[in-house]
Amino acid sequence: MALSLRHLLLLLPVLALVSLSTLFPSALSQSCSATNSLPFGNAISLYSNCLDLSTLGASLHYTYDPTNSTLSLSFVATPPSSSGWISWALNPNPDPAVAGMIGAQAVIAFKDGAGAVVTKTYNVSSYSSVTESPIAYETWDRTAEVAVGGIMRLSAKFKVGADAVAKGLNQVWQVGGSVVDGAPQMHELKDANKKAKGVLDVVSGTATSGGSGEGARTKRKNIHGILNAVSWGIMLPLGVIIARYLRTFPSADPAWFYLHVFCQFSAYVIGVAGWATGLKLGAESKGIVYYYHRNIGIVLFSVATLQIFALLLRPKKDHKYRFYWNIYHHSLGYAIVALGIVNVFKGINILQPDNKWKHGYIIAIAVLGGIAVLLELVTWAVVLRRKSGKATTKPYGHHNNGQARQPL
Structure with a gap:
C-alpha cells in the first residue's frame, strides 16, 4: 500500500531516532575516561576501542590489526607533577601474576631539558636504575603531547604477534613525578601504583586488573x-x-x-x-x-x-x-x-x-x-x-x- 506524504512526514522522527540509536554506541565507545580524553578527542576518536584502566585514572585507546599483528594505541594519564612522566608497557612473562614492572618493555613519555615532550624505550630490569634501552617489541610512530592541566598522551604502534594476542597481553602502566637529567625517577608506591597492571585482550576489548601475586x-x-x-x-x-x-x-x-x-x-x-x-x-x-x-x-x-x-x-x-x-x-x-x-x-x-x-x-x-x-x-x-x-x-x-x- 502506497504511503501518503503525511504518513512519510510522521515516519521521519521515528527514522531519525533509529538512525541516532545506531550512532550512539559508537559515540559512547569513544567517551571512556572523558575527563582525560577530552583534550585529545580528535586524535583518539580514530581508535576502534577505548578502555578505562583500573588505576591511576588512566585510559587506553587502541586498534588491533590482525592481518599484521599490530597494536596501535594511545595511552592517556596525568603525572603527579608538571615535570613527571607516563609509561605504558608490555611484559612478555607468561605468568600474569608476576608480570609486573620488572621485565616490562616500556615506552615512557616526558619533557626533556628543552621542554619538548619525548618518548623513549626502556627494558626495565631494576627499580633502582631505569636507563634507556631497546625493547623486545618492534615499535614505531612513537609520539607524545601534553594538554592543559598536565594530561599527557603517549601514542605508539607495537608488533605484538598473534600467539601473544591469543594468550592475552600483560600490560603495565605507570606515572611518575620527576625526571632528572633525562632519566625518569622512581614512582610512588601507593596501592594504585602497585596495582597498575593486568591482562589486555585486544580482540574482545577487555582488560583485567593486577594478579593475586601482588x-x-x-x-x-x-x-x-x-x-x-x-x-x-x-x-x-x-x-x-x-x-x-x-x-x-x-x-x-x-x-x-x-x-x-x-x-x-x-x-x-x-x-x-x-x-x-x-x-x-x-x-x-x-x-x-x-x-x-x-x-x-x-x-x-x-x-x-x-x-x-x-x-x-x-x-x-x-x-x-x-x-x-x-x-x-x-x-x-x-x-x-x-x-x-x-x-x-x-x-x-x-x-x-x-x-x-x-x-x-x-x-x-x-x-x-x-x-x-x-x-x-x-x-x-x-x-x-x-x-x-x-x-x-x-x-x-x-x-x-x-x-x-x-x-x-
Missing part, C-alpha cells in the same frame, strides 16, 4: 609493618618505661623486673618475626632496596640480640662490674628504642598506608612520651623527698653512701 606481597608487607611497629615501636619503649620508673617504688619490686623482662623479650621475639618477614620480602623484590630502612633494621636486630645475651652476663647488685654493666645495658636500651621508632616511620613512608595508620602510631608514641614525662616528674619528686627525709633523720656527719633509689 596482593599476597602486599599482605606480607602489611604483616611486616605491623609486627615491627608493635615490637620495636611500642613494646620496647613500654618496657623501658616500666624499668625506669616502677623500680623507684619499693612496693613494685620485684614485679617491675619481671614485667620489664616480659615486655622486652616478647618485643624481641615479635621483632625477629618481623625482621624475617622483611628478609623474605627483600628476596622476592630483586632490584628494590630501601637502604636506610634495611641498614637500620640490621643494626637494630644486631644490637637487640646483644642486649638479650647481656642478660646472661648480668652481675649481682653488689658486684664490682655491675656499675659498668648498667651503663652498657641502659645505653643499648635507649639506642634500640630510638632506632626502632625511626625505622617504624621509615617503613610507614615506604608502605604509604592510609594516613590513619601513621596518625595512630604518632598518637601511640605521643601517649607513651606523655606518660614518661609525667612519671619522670613523679619519680624525681619521690627521690628528692626520700633524700630530704633521710638527711633530717640521720646523725650528724653520716652519709647515705648513694644507696637511695634514683631514676635509671
Whole structure:
C-alpha cells in the first residue's frame, strides 16, 4: 500500500531516532575516561576501542590489526607533577601474576631539558636504575603531547604477534613525578601504583586488573609493618618505661623486673618475626632496596640480640662490674628504642598506608612520651623527698653512701 506524504512526514522522527540509536554506541565507545580524553578527542576518536584502566585514572585507546599483528594505541594519564612522566608497557612473562614492572618493555613519555615532550624505550630490569634501552617489541610512530592541566598522551604502534594476542597481553602502566637529567625517577608506591597492571585482550576489548601475586606481597608487607611497629615501636619503649620508673617504688619490686623482662623479650621475639618477614620480602623484590630502612633494621636486630645475651652476663647488685654493666645495658636500651621508632616511620613512608595508620602510631608514641614525662616528674619528686627525709633523720656527719633509689 502506497504511503501518503503525511504518513512519510510522521515516519521521519521515528527514522531519525533509529538512525541516532545506531550512532550512539559508537559515540559512547569513544567517551571512556572523558575527563582525560577530552583534550585529545580528535586524535583518539580514530581508535576502534577505548578502555578505562583500573588505576591511576588512566585510559587506553587502541586498534588491533590482525592481518599484521599490530597494536596501535594511545595511552592517556596525568603525572603527579608538571615535570613527571607516563609509561605504558608490555611484559612478555607468561605468568600474569608476576608480570609486573620488572621485565616490562616500556615506552615512557616526558619533557626533556628543552621542554619538548619525548618518548623513549626502556627494558626495565631494576627499580633502582631505569636507563634507556631497546625493547623486545618492534615499535614505531612513537609520539607524545601534553594538554592543559598536565594530561599527557603517549601514542605508539607495537608488533605484538598473534600467539601473544591469543594468550592475552600483560600490560603495565605507570606515572611518575620527576625526571632528572633525562632519566625518569622512581614512582610512588601507593596501592594504585602497585596495582597498575593486568591482562589486555585486544580482540574482545577487555582488560583485567593486577594478579593475586601482588596482593599476597602486599599482605606480607602489611604483616611486616605491623609486627615491627608493635615490637620495636611500642613494646620496647613500654618496657623501658616500666624499668625506669616502677623500680623507684619499693612496693613494685620485684614485679617491675619481671614485667620489664616480659615486655622486652616478647618485643624481641615479635621483632625477629618481623625482621624475617622483611628478609623474605627483600628476596622476592630483586632490584628494590630501601637502604636506610634495611641498614637500620640490621643494626637494630644486631644490637637487640646483644642486649638479650647481656642478660646472661648480668652481675649481682653488689658486684664490682655491675656499675659498668648498667651503663652498657641502659645505653643499648635507649639506642634500640630510638632506632626502632625511626625505622617504624621509615617503613610507614615506604608502605604509604592510609594516613590513619601513621596518625595512630604518632598518637601511640605521643601517649607513651606523655606518660614518661609525667612519671619522670613523679619519680624525681619521690627521690628528692626520700633524700630530704633521710638527711633530717640521720646523725650528724653520716652519709647515705648513694644507696637511695634514683631514676635509671
